[in-house]
Amino acid sequence: MMNSTPEPNRRERLRIWWEVWLPLLLAGLALVGLNLALYLKLAPAAP
Amino acid sequence: MSALQRAWGRTRNWWACRDLGWLAHPLLAFLATRAALWAAAYLGELAIPGLDASWVWHARPDNLFLDVWARWDAGWYLSIVRQGYTFARDAQSSAAFFPLYPALVRALRWLTGDALSAGLLISNATLLGALVYLYRLTELLIGQRDAAERAVFYAAAFPSAFFFSSMYTESLFLLVTVAAAYHARRQQWVWAAFWGMLATATRVPGLAILGVVGLEWLRAHGWTLATAWRGRAWQSLWRGLRDDWGGLLAMALIPLGLLSYMAFTARVFGDPWAFRVAQGTWDRDMAGPYWIIRGAVDRLIAGSFKRGKVPWREVIDLAAFFGVVALVPFIWKQIGDAYALYTLSIVLLPIWSHTMSMTRFALVAFPVYMLLGRWARHRALDRALLATFAILLGMLVTVNANWYFVG
Numbered sequence: 205m206m207n208s209t210p211e212p213n214r215r216e217r218l219r220i221w222w223e224v225w226l227p228l229l230l231a232g233l234a235l236v237g238l239n240l241a242l243y244l245k246l247a248p249a250a251p
Numbered sequence: 252m253s254a255l256q257r258a259w260g261r262t263r264n265w266w267a268c269r270d271l272g273w274l275a276h277p278l279l280a281f282l283a284t285r286a287a288l289w290a291a292a293y294l295g296e297l298a299i300p301g302l303d304a305s306w307v308w309h310a311r312p313d314n315l316f317l318d319v320w321a322r323w324d325a326g327w328y329l330s331i332v333r334q335g336y337t338f339a340r341d342a343q344s345s346a347a348f349f350p351l352y353p354a355l356v357r358a359l360r361w362l363t364g365d366a367l368s369a370g371l372l373i374s375n376a377t378l379l380g381a382l383v384y385l386y387r388l389t390e391l392l393i394g395q396r397d398a399a400e401r402a403v404f405y406a407a408a409f410p411s412a413f414f415f416s417s418m419y420t421e422s423l424f425l426l427v428t429v430a431a432a433y434h435a436r437r438q439q440w441v442w443a444a445f446w447g448m449l450a451t452a453t454r455v456p457g458l459a460i461l462g463v464v465g466l467e468w469l470r471a472h473g474w475t476l477a478t479a480w481r482g483r484a485w486q487s488l489w490r491g492l493r494d495d496w497g498g499l500l501a502m503a504l505i506p507l508g509l510l511s512y513m514a515f516t517a518r519v520f521g522d523p524w525a526f527r528v529a530q531g532t533w534d535r536d537m538a539g540p541y542w543i544i545r546g547a548v549d550r551l552i553a554g555s556f557k558r559g560k561v562p563w564r565e566v567i568d569l570a571a572f573f574g575v576v577a578l579v580p581f582i583w584k585q586i587g588d589a590y591a592l593y594t595l596s597i598v599l600l601p602i603w604s605h606t607m608s609m610t611r612f613a614l615v616a617f618p619v620y621m622l623l624g625r626w627a628r629h630r631a632l633d634r635a636l637l638a639t640f641a642i643l644l645g646m647l648v649t650v651n652a653n654w655y656f657v658g
Contacts, residue, residue, distance in 0.1 A: 224497075227441040231448055231504055235511065238452055241354035242515040248335045 273390075276400045277382035284407040285375065285416060287641075288648055292319040292413065295649030302654035310367045310418075319652045320371055324348070325418035332356050332366040338520040340528055346520065347529035350512050351452040352420040370418040378415040378422035382407060384429040389621045391436055392586055401633055402624030406617065410643035411571075411610045411658060413651060424453045425615050431460045432590075432617075435467035440498035443467075444505055452508025455526070456612075459596040461505045466589035468498055476588045535604035544569070547606045564656065567647075568609035572598055575613050582618045585625060590618035610647070611658030 296319045301307075310321035310329060321329065327345045330337070331353040338346035352373070359369040382403045389399035406412065406425070415422040431446035443464045450457030469475065472491025478484040492499070516525035538546075547565050554561035575598045583591035597616045601609065613619075627633040651657045 223439045224441050227439070227445045228501075231441070231445040234445070234449060235507055237358075238350065238354055238508070239511050239515070241357060242350055242511065243518075245357045246331055246335050246350060246353060247515075247519055248337055 272396060272400070273383060273386050277379065277386050277403045280403040280407040281375075281379045281382055284404075284412065284644075288413055288416060288644070289316070291645050292648050292652045295319075296652040299649070299653050301652075304654075307654050311365075317367055317371065320374075320417045321367055322417065322651055322654060323656060325367075325370070328353050328356065328370060328418055328420075329366050332360065332370070336516075336519070338516065338522075338525050338529060339532075341532070343532045344529045346516060346525040347533065349420070349452060349454050349457075349526070350515070351449060351508065352423050355423070367418060371416065374418065374422045375416055377426040378407075381415075381422055381426035381429055384426065384433050385617055385620065388429055388433040388436065388617075389624055391433065392590075393621060393625050395625065397628070398621070398624040400624075401627050402620040404637060405623050405640065406620040408637060408640040408644055409614055409620075410567075410640055410647055411614045412640075412644055413648040414611050414614060414658070417651075419611075420453055421611065421614055424450065424457065425617060427453060428457065428460050428463075428615065429617050432463050432467075432593075435464040438467075438471050438498070440464075440468065440501045441504075444501040444503075447502070447505035448508045450508065451506055452512060455509075455530075456597055456600050456615075458506070458509065459593050459600070461502065462596070463589045463593050464502055464505065466587075466592070468495075468502070470587075470589070471495075533605075533607075535607075537604050540599060540602050543602055543604065543606060544572070564610075564658075565606060568606040568658075571610045571613040572602060572606065575616050575619055578619055578622055582622050586618055586621055590621075594618045608658035 293316055296315060308326060309318050310325070311318040327348050331345045331348060331350075336346055336350075337344045352370075355373050356366055356370045359373060360366055363369040363372060385406055386399045386403050389402045390396060393399070407415070415425070427446045427450040431443045431450060434440075434442035434446065447457075447460045447464055450460045466476075468491075469488065472495065473487030474484045474491075512526065513523040517523040522528065547569055551561055551565055551569070575594060579591050579595050582594055594616045598609065598613055601607075601612045623636060627636055647657050
């Protein structure tokens with residue numbers, strides 16, 4: 205039977221992906237990006 | 252019916268079927284205020300000769316439309332983007348300014364080719380994002396769409412709202428703090444922590460968002476400041492700790508923005524507290540709110556309003572401070588304790604050392620806009636507020652464009 209609404213546990217998996225793993229991944233990327241920017245681009249130029 | 256009319260009808264139906272108020276109202280508030288401000292800043296700069304001092308600089312003398320948006324602290328952000336951070340113990344240095352905004356500008360510079368236009372692009376884009384989140388958060392907390400529609404207009408037309416379009420961190424800060432609060436209320440703790448982490452990388456008061464997210468977590472588990480004396484609140488909190496420790500753990504991300512910057516200055520300048528040392532060179536001393544406010548009030552009383560012999564900035568800074576503080580009890584009662592404490596800390600932290608720039612700091616106290624949005628159900632009040640804000644905004648943007656210090 206074709207059913208357009210996802211099953212509950214698939215929906216739950218999607219929710220966990222959207223509310224936990226995606227923001228965690230972005231937070232990790234942001235943290236790495238911020239530190240790379242600091243050390244590589246915003247550090248004072250060598251005299 | 253012509254084909255054109257049919258197509259128009261279909262388009263209208265398509266829009267009507269989709270609920271796009273969350274985008275339409277913030278977008279309208281953004282476009283209406285930015286178009287007028289852009290014209291006011293430019294004309295204000297042309298109309299008045301401006302401050303003629305040796306230290307006045309122009310980031311883009313070849314393009315006044317851009318140049319008027321770079322005044323005062325914008326120079327520090329430009330210098331961070333162009334030459335990197337500097338730090339000195341006994342003179343003003345750029346280490347006082349937090350890294351997220353200049354890092355984003357630096358990242359976008361390859362696209363625009365110049366730091367100022369990249370900065371203005373980021374300031375304005377983050378303002379639009381902030382207004383969308385503010386709309387959604389107001390809807391969520393107050394439960395009235397029209398309150399949200401008004402709140403975004405008050406934010407965009409606040410007397411110092413021209414800083415949102417300047418090369419300053421105000422709009423980025425508003426975006427990351429409102430977004431953190433929104434996701435916390437929706438109990439999406441990792442998203443809240445993500446935005447909170449960006450907030451502590453944007454400015455010192457970003458740490459205050461940890462309080463909002465933390466109190467929202469407690470509230471989601473049945474514990475609030477008002478019910479803390481009940482045993483049931485503690486039982487429910489204990490259950491929350493057992494079942495939802497993940498959310499609490501995610502909050503540990505929030506200080507990482509600040510810690511990254513401290514680790515950087517420790518490594519490069521040998522002092523994790525470089526930002527505090529540098530901020531201390533801005534003529535600020537930690538006298539505490541009582542002595543700071545008393546000193547400012549004394550200076551006002553000693554002058555003469557009638558003859559114009561009063562420090563004008565003291566007038567607007569104190570008005571902003573007392574205006575916001577007066578609303579705090581109402582925010583507590585009508586929006587929530589977390590938002591009241593947040594609002595208070597946003598204005599109390601800077602006034603610990605000076606009244607300077609209070610008009611600008613008060614701009615990001617977003618619960619104020621939500622409260623006013625709720626209050627101004629009466630059309631007359633709504634109009635009176637917007638007229639007052641817009642007139643003062645026009646005045647301040649002109650003053651600022653001509654290099655007189657506003658905040």
